[in-house]
Amino acid sequence: MTSHLYNDAESGSRGGSLAIVLLVGLVWIAMLAGDWWMRFAWYHWQTTLTARPIVAEGPDAPLVRQEVKETRGGDLTGLLGIPALARRFEQTRSATLNLSDEYGFRNIPPVKNRYFPLVAVGSSYIVAGETMSNTFSAALSRASGRDVYCYGWAARGPLFSVTRFLGDERFATNPPRVMVWGLVEREIGGDMLAELVKRLKGLNEEPLGAGVPGGRRIAWSVLAPRSVQKSLPASSVIAHLSHRAWNGIRYYVFGQLGPDVCFAARPVGGKPVLMYKWAIEAMKWTPDQRKPAKVVETLKFLDSFCKARGIKLVVMLIPDKEQVYRDRLPPEMDTPESPIPDSTLNAVEAGLRREGVPVVNLLGPFRERAREDVLLYWADDTHWNSEGIELAARCVWKEIEEKRLLDSP
Amino acid sequence: MLFNSYEFLFLFLPIVLIGYYGILRNRGRLIFLTLMSYIFYGWWDYRFCALMLASTVIDYVSGLLIFRAPDTRRRRLWIVVSVIANLSLLGFFKYFDLGARTLNMMASLFGASSPLVSLLHITLPVGISFYTFQSMSYSIDIYRGVVKPARSFADFACYVSLFPQLVAGPIIRYKELADQLVVRTHTLQKFSLGITFFILGLAKKVILADGVAPFVDIVFGMEAPGLLASWVGILSYAMQIYFDFSGYSDMAVGLGLLLGFEFPQNFNSPYKSISITDFWRRWHMSLSTWLRDYLYIPLGGNRIGSVRTYVNLFITMLLGGLWHGANWTFVAWGAYHGVLLAIERASGRKSLLGWAPVFFQRALAFLLVLGGWVLFRSQSLEQVGAMYSGLFGLNGLGASFAATLKAAPLSCLMLVVTLGMAWMSPNTWEIRWRPGVWLALGLAILFVLCVGVILVNSSSPFLYFQF
Incomplete structure (x- = not known):
C-alpha cells in the first residue's frame, strides 16, 4: 500500500505537481510575508518584543x-465584527492630537526635570481618553490642581505597568508622593495578582533600569515559547481577518x-x-476563584513596598461596565442555573480598609450615577468615557484629600 | 509545538524548509534536522530534550555493544540493559504517579492512615511513548540481526528525533528509515504529494476533528448524560479521535515527503472494519504491528496452543492500553479489546456476524469500538458508568440536549460529514492522486480555510489590534 502510493507519486504529472508547489507555495508565502510585515508595520509588535527603555533621551526618545x-x-x-450591526452602536470620537512624552507615555511633553507628586499607573483604562485632556491623569490633575503623571501601559495586563513604574530609575530617585493604581474588576483575582509579590521581590534584587543606558534591549521573556505562542497568533493580521470573516x-x-459581545x-x-461577554463571565467567578483575601494580602505587600520607597499607594478599584449596569444584562447571561454573585470589589475594599491601605471603590459612586441613566462607559467599548473618568478622578482626589496623603511626610 | 499552530506554520516550517534545501550535503541536512527537531521538541519544555537525548544515547550505545558483543550471553545482557533502561524512563515519567496513587489507595483500603508513597506530579514528556518504542525497536532489531547499527550517532539521533513523527507517530522502525537516512530522493512530485498530504491532514484535524470536539467536551463533562447526549457525545468522540489522529499522521507523512522521507501508512479506514481484529489491522497500524512484533510474538503468539494465544492477545492489548496513558481507564480499554480479540479468535470467523451482510458486520464492529471509546475518553471509572448508563437510556432521554444541538449547528453538520466520510469515502491513501491546477487551487483554498480556523480558535487579536 505504502510503496504503491509513493510509486504513483513518482509517476504523477510534473506540470501538475509544479502547479501545486507554486500555487500553494505562493499563497503560503503571501500569508507569511504579509503577516510578518503587518506585525511590525501595523501592530508595532517590536514594542512588545523589546522592553521599553527606562531611560531614553535625545534622538532615540519615543516622542x-x-x-x-x-x-x-x-x-x-x-x-x-459585523459592520452593518456595529453601526447601530458606534459612537463618534472627535479628531484630536495625541502626544507622548520623552519616555513614551501619554503626557504632554516636556516632562523631563518636572516633579510629579501624583502618578497614575495601570492598564488601558489609565491611558484611555478621547483627547489628551480626557485621560484619568488629566482629570485628576484638574481635580487636585497638581501635576499628575500618566504611567499607563495598555494591553499588558494589570501587573506590567506597576512593576515597571516601581523599577523606573526616574522615580526611584525622585518618587511621587502618591501612586494611584487602577485595577479593573475582571483582572482582579488572588492568583493573578500573587505574581506581583514575586516580581517586586525580583525588583529589589535587580532594578529594571540597571545597566540600560538607553535604546532598546531584548525582552527575552517575551521571546519565550509560551509568550510567542500567545503573541504570534494574536498579532496576526490573518487572524484578525479570519475573526471578521467568521463573525460575519x-x-x-x-x-x-x-x-x-x-x-x-x-x-x-x-x-x-x-x-463584553468575558467580563460577564468574570462576574460569575466565585469567591473561591477570586480569592479576595489573597488580593488584599498582595496589595498590603505592595503598600509596604511603596512606603519603603517613600510612596503612598491608593488602590482604585474600577468596576466593569457590565457590573455597573448589571440590571441591563441580557437575560440569557444571568440565569437561575448560572447566577451572578455580588461584586468582589466590596470584599476587597473592606479588606483593604481593615489593613489601612487607602482604597477607592468606584462601584458605589458609579452605580449611583448609573441609576440616573447616565452612561459612564463608551456604549461601543469596554473602557470608561469622559463622564466616568471625571467621576473616578473626583473620587480618588476625595480619598487623597481626606487621608491627607499629599501633605503628610 | 503542534503542526496546527501558528508558530509551526509561519515560523518553524519556513525555517526548516529554507535551511534544509539550503544545505546541499546529506550529513549537514541530517544534523540540521536533528537540531530543528530538538527545538521543535524543546518548545514544550526544554528539559524534555535531555530525556530524549538520554534515550538516544542509551540505545545507540546499546546497539553498538550488542552488535560487537562476542557471544550470545553478552548480547543478551546488553539487550536486557537497553530494554530495562528504556522501560524505566517510560515507567518513571509516565507511570510513577499512577503506581503511587494505586498503591496508596490499596494501602488505605487496608487501613493505612497516610500515603505510602508521595506523588511526584511529574510533567509527562510529550511523545515519550513514541520515541521510546522507536529507539527500543532499534536495539531489539540489532539483537535479532534484522538491522545493523546506524552509520553514526548523527544518523541515529536524527532517526529518533525526526520532528514530523516525533510526538504522535507513526512509530517508524529503524529498518524502515535506515536507507532513507543515507539516500533520499527529492522530486517535485514527491514534494507536491507532501503538500497534498499535509493540507488534507491539517483539514482533517482543524476542520473535522475540532469541528465535532465541542459536543465531546460538553457530554463528557455531564454527570448523568441522557440517551441523546450520550450517543451524540460518543459518536462525536469516535469521529474526533479518528480525524484528529489520522489527520496528524497524514501531516507527518506530508512533512516527511517535503524532506524526502517516505513514512508508512498509519490508518486505513478503521471504521469500515468488519471485526475488532480487522479494526486493529486498520487503526494505528504502526503501533499494532509494533505490539505484534515486539510483544505478542515474543510472548509466544499463537504458537503454543489456543488458551495461550488468547492470554497473549489479552496481555498484549492490556499493555497496549496502558501505553496510551497513565490511567486505569486505558488499561480497561486495552482489556476490553483483548477480550474481544480473544472471542473473535475463538469463534474462528472473520466476523462474529460472518453470516450477515457486510453492512451488519461493520455496524457491529463499530458499536463495539464505540463501547471501547467510552473507556478511552472517560477520566474515571465513575464517568464510564455514567456514559454507559446514558447510552442504554438509564439516565432518561435527555431531550433538553436538543437545545445544545440547535445552538451548535456547525458541529452538527461536521458530525454528519465526518460520519459520512468515515464510512463511505476513500481515505487519504486510497484517493487517486492526480496533480493539476484544480487540485492546486483546491488545496490552496483549503489551506487558507484551515489557517483561518486555526487562528479563529487560537487567537484574540482584539487586544493587540487596538493598541
Missing part, C-alpha cells in the same frame, strides 16, 4: 505626535453573535449598549 482624525466605533464594535458567517448564516437588555441614556 510621538499623532494627529488622529474623527473615528467611530470602539473595541466592542471591532469585536462584533456566524451572524449571516447561523444568526448567532460571536463569543465576545452581547447586547445590553435596555439602553442607557437612550443609547443602545454593547457588553
Whole structure:
C-alpha cells in the first residue's frame, strides 16, 4: 500500500505537481510575508518584543505626535465584527492630537526635570481618553490642581505597568508622593495578582533600569515559547481577518453573535449598549476563584513596598461596565442555573480598609450615577468615557484629600 | 509545538524548509534536522530534550555493544540493559504517579492512615511513548540481526528525533528509515504529494476533528448524560479521535515527503472494519504491528496452543492500553479489546456476524469500538458508568440536549460529514492522486480555510489590534 502510493507519486504529472508547489507555495508565502510585515508595520509588535527603555533621551526618545482624525466605533464594535450591526452602536470620537512624552507615555511633553507628586499607573483604562485632556491623569490633575503623571501601559495586563513604574530609575530617585493604581474588576483575582509579590521581590534584587543606558534591549521573556505562542497568533493580521470573516458567517448564516459581545437588555441614556461577554463571565467567578483575601494580602505587600520607597499607594478599584449596569444584562447571561454573585470589589475594599491601605471603590459612586441613566462607559467599548473618568478622578482626589496623603511626610 | 499552530506554520516550517534545501550535503541536512527537531521538541519544555537525548544515547550505545558483543550471553545482557533502561524512563515519567496513587489507595483500603508513597506530579514528556518504542525497536532489531547499527550517532539521533513523527507517530522502525537516512530522493512530485498530504491532514484535524470536539467536551463533562447526549457525545468522540489522529499522521507523512522521507501508512479506514481484529489491522497500524512484533510474538503468539494465544492477545492489548496513558481507564480499554480479540479468535470467523451482510458486520464492529471509546475518553471509572448508563437510556432521554444541538449547528453538520466520510469515502491513501491546477487551487483554498480556523480558535487579536 505504502510503496504503491509513493510509486504513483513518482509517476504523477510534473506540470501538475509544479502547479501545486507554486500555487500553494505562493499563497503560503503571501500569508507569511504579509503577516510578518503587518506585525511590525501595523501592530508595532517590536514594542512588545523589546522592553521599553527606562531611560531614553535625545534622538532615540519615543516622542510621538499623532494627529488622529474623527473615528467611530470602539473595541466592542471591532469585536462584533459585523459592520452593518456595529453601526447601530458606534459612537463618534472627535479628531484630536495625541502626544507622548520623552519616555513614551501619554503626557504632554516636556516632562523631563518636572516633579510629579501624583502618578497614575495601570492598564488601558489609565491611558484611555478621547483627547489628551480626557485621560484619568488629566482629570485628576484638574481635580487636585497638581501635576499628575500618566504611567499607563495598555494591553499588558494589570501587573506590567506597576512593576515597571516601581523599577523606573526616574522615580526611584525622585518618587511621587502618591501612586494611584487602577485595577479593573475582571483582572482582579488572588492568583493573578500573587505574581506581583514575586516580581517586586525580583525588583529589589535587580532594578529594571540597571545597566540600560538607553535604546532598546531584548525582552527575552517575551521571546519565550509560551509568550510567542500567545503573541504570534494574536498579532496576526490573518487572524484578525479570519475573526471578521467568521463573525460575519456566524451572524449571516447561523444568526448567532460571536463569543465576545452581547447586547445590553435596555439602553442607557437612550443609547443602545454593547457588553463584553468575558467580563460577564468574570462576574460569575466565585469567591473561591477570586480569592479576595489573597488580593488584599498582595496589595498590603505592595503598600509596604511603596512606603519603603517613600510612596503612598491608593488602590482604585474600577468596576466593569457590565457590573455597573448589571440590571441591563441580557437575560440569557444571568440565569437561575448560572447566577451572578455580588461584586468582589466590596470584599476587597473592606479588606483593604481593615489593613489601612487607602482604597477607592468606584462601584458605589458609579452605580449611583448609573441609576440616573447616565452612561459612564463608551456604549461601543469596554473602557470608561469622559463622564466616568471625571467621576473616578473626583473620587480618588476625595480619598487623597481626606487621608491627607499629599501633605503628610 | 503542534503542526496546527501558528508558530509551526509561519515560523518553524519556513525555517526548516529554507535551511534544509539550503544545505546541499546529506550529513549537514541530517544534523540540521536533528537540531530543528530538538527545538521543535524543546518548545514544550526544554528539559524534555535531555530525556530524549538520554534515550538516544542509551540505545545507540546499546546497539553498538550488542552488535560487537562476542557471544550470545553478552548480547543478551546488553539487550536486557537497553530494554530495562528504556522501560524505566517510560515507567518513571509516565507511570510513577499512577503506581503511587494505586498503591496508596490499596494501602488505605487496608487501613493505612497516610500515603505510602508521595506523588511526584511529574510533567509527562510529550511523545515519550513514541520515541521510546522507536529507539527500543532499534536495539531489539540489532539483537535479532534484522538491522545493523546506524552509520553514526548523527544518523541515529536524527532517526529518533525526526520532528514530523516525533510526538504522535507513526512509530517508524529503524529498518524502515535506515536507507532513507543515507539516500533520499527529492522530486517535485514527491514534494507536491507532501503538500497534498499535509493540507488534507491539517483539514482533517482543524476542520473535522475540532469541528465535532465541542459536543465531546460538553457530554463528557455531564454527570448523568441522557440517551441523546450520550450517543451524540460518543459518536462525536469516535469521529474526533479518528480525524484528529489520522489527520496528524497524514501531516507527518506530508512533512516527511517535503524532506524526502517516505513514512508508512498509519490508518486505513478503521471504521469500515468488519471485526475488532480487522479494526486493529486498520487503526494505528504502526503501533499494532509494533505490539505484534515486539510483544505478542515474543510472548509466544499463537504458537503454543489456543488458551495461550488468547492470554497473549489479552496481555498484549492490556499493555497496549496502558501505553496510551497513565490511567486505569486505558488499561480497561486495552482489556476490553483483548477480550474481544480473544472471542473473535475463538469463534474462528472473520466476523462474529460472518453470516450477515457486510453492512451488519461493520455496524457491529463499530458499536463495539464505540463501547471501547467510552473507556478511552472517560477520566474515571465513575464517568464510564455514567456514559454507559446514558447510552442504554438509564439516565432518561435527555431531550433538553436538543437545545445544545440547535445552538451548535456547525458541529452538527461536521458530525454528519465526518460520519459520512468515515464510512463511505476513500481515505487519504486510497484517493487517486492526480496533480493539476484544480487540485492546486483546491488545496490552496483549503489551506487558507484551515489557517483561518486555526487562528479563529487560537487567537484574540482584539487586544493587540487596538493598541
